[in-house]
Amino acid sequence: MSNLPRLPRSAAVLAWCLGILVAGGCRASKESEQARIVTVDVAPVLLSQIQRTVVSDGLLYPARQAALVPKISAPVKKVHVERGAHVKAGQLLVELENRDLLATAAESRAAFDLAEATYETTSKAAVPQEVQKAELDVQTAREALDAQQAIYTSRQSLFKEGAIAQKEVNDAQVSLTQARSQYELARKHLEDLQGFAREQELKAAAAQRDAAKGRYDAAQAQLAYSMITSPIDGVVTDRPLYAGETAPAGNPVITVMDTSRVIARVHVSQTEARELTVGNDANLIGGDNVPVPGKVVQISPALDATNTTVEVWVQADNREEKLKPGTSLSVEMIAKTIPSALVIPRTAVLTSASGATYAMVIDPDNKPHLRKIAVGLREKAKVQVTDGLESGQRVATTGAFELFKLDPDVLGKTKVQIAPAKEEEEPEES
Incomplete structure (x- = not known):
């Protein structure tokens, strides 16, 4: 038998476990060293x-819109178009009752024609009676002047022959001077009378004619207000009234929108607004996710007071009318392209x-x-x-x-x- 002391059984088990742990640690170290x-x-x-794009949600508006409010209060006589109709600028859309306006226009036209005829007659009329009297006075004074001139000339000849005294020549000269003064006064009076009377008479006739013309133009304007025409090419989007109804004051009788171009109005931050310029390309993306090309046409110079953002307008062609005003959509604005x-x-x-x-x-x-x-x-x-x-x-x-x-x-x-x-x-x- 060996003289080595025997280890207790518990110590042997512990040594075996330690060996297992050391061996496992070595294997883990080798694995960690592997890639x-x-x-x-x-x-x-x-x-x-x-590209640097600025994205924001916006709302579509028509490029132009005309909500036509009548300038006169009258019932609707006839509506010539229906909602959805395409109309041209100048096309008649709605007629208002205008029989009273037609009568007023005819009456004012007759008054204008009369005043114009009076003016023409006055401009070609004979000389007034007062002027005729002044002309006779000038003629009489001229005849008296000629007579005194003949007397003075005759007495000068007689004085040279020694037939009369110097005093008679002097008396004739005084009479001639007086006759000449009378003639000049009569002539001046006639000239003044002719100019003033003629001018005043023509002024009065012209004033009556112009006043009649003004009343006629006003009547024609009132009559024209009863014929409501479209100021733009576009589509009728609203016609709330029917024949016989009267629009409340300030309310439109018909609305026309030009939807051939649409404008998306969006709000962006001040930082994003500084990156944008008018003319930048953009895309309007609606519910169908099909981008419609457009351009930045306006950047507001002022902040929106309610949210301190900047309003930007993006315009797009819409001749096929795929985009509807009032639609919410996403707008991508291309601020920079590399x-x-x-x-x-x-x-x-x-x-x-x-x-x-x-x-x-x-x-x-x-x-x-x-x-x-x-x-x-x-x-x-x-x-x-x-x-x-x-x-x-x-x-x-x-x-x-x-x-x-x-x-x-x-x-x-x-x-x-x-x-x-x-x-x-x-x-x-x-």
Whole structure:
């Protein structure tokens, strides 16, 4: 028998367990030293177009709308169009009762014609009686002047012959001077009378004619107000009245919308508004998810007082009338376009707790490398990379975050397995 002391049975069991644990730990250490394999999807870094879009919900309005309110109060006589009818500018839409207006217009027309005839007659009329008397006075004064001139001339001749005294010549000269003064006064009176009387008479006739013309024009305007025409090309969207009904004051009798173009009114933040300019391309996306191209046509210079946003108008062609005013829809406005930018899928961008951005680059040996990147424009599915990557590199997408969580030492010993490309399911044959 051996002289070695025998171990108690409990100690032997403990030694056996410790041996098992040591052996297991060695195996785990060897396994950790082996490279880990993580399955990921990859995508290439591409040169592609990317756009900065501003997205907001909006409401559609017609490009133009005319809610026609009558300028006179009268019952509806006849409505010439129905709701949904396409009309042209100047087309008669509604007639109001106007028999009284027709009579007033006819009466005012007759009064105007009479006043105009009176003016024409006055402008060609004979000289008034007072002017005729003044003309006779001028003629008499002229005859007296001629007679005194003859007497004065005769006495001068007689005085030279010594037949009369100087006094008689002087008396004749005084009489001649008086006759000349009388003639000048009569002539001046006639000229003044002719100018003033003629002018006043013509002014009075012209004033009567113009007043009659004004009353006639006013009657014609009232009559025209009873014929309601469309000011625009468009579609009749509302006609609330029927023959015999009278519109309440201030209420339209018919509404016309120009729906060949529509305007989506949206509200964006001040920051987004600064990125937009008039003329930017845009898309209107309704319930059918089919984008309709449009353009930014107006950016409000002031903030909306209720929510401190900026109102932006986007106009789109709607000649096929697919878009209906009053519809809510999504509006995408393209603020900036870069035609050739380095882009990666949005799922490839990894963000740390501090906000730094990274991408997991997969080298040709399928080893992952964490790269810090700078990003620019972002779209729904892709992101612009301005620094940190090169065209042609591969980045991990699905599964990238699992690699991102690994310690750097572990990541360096990790290899990736590229997931097979997903095939699109073919439609089942019916």
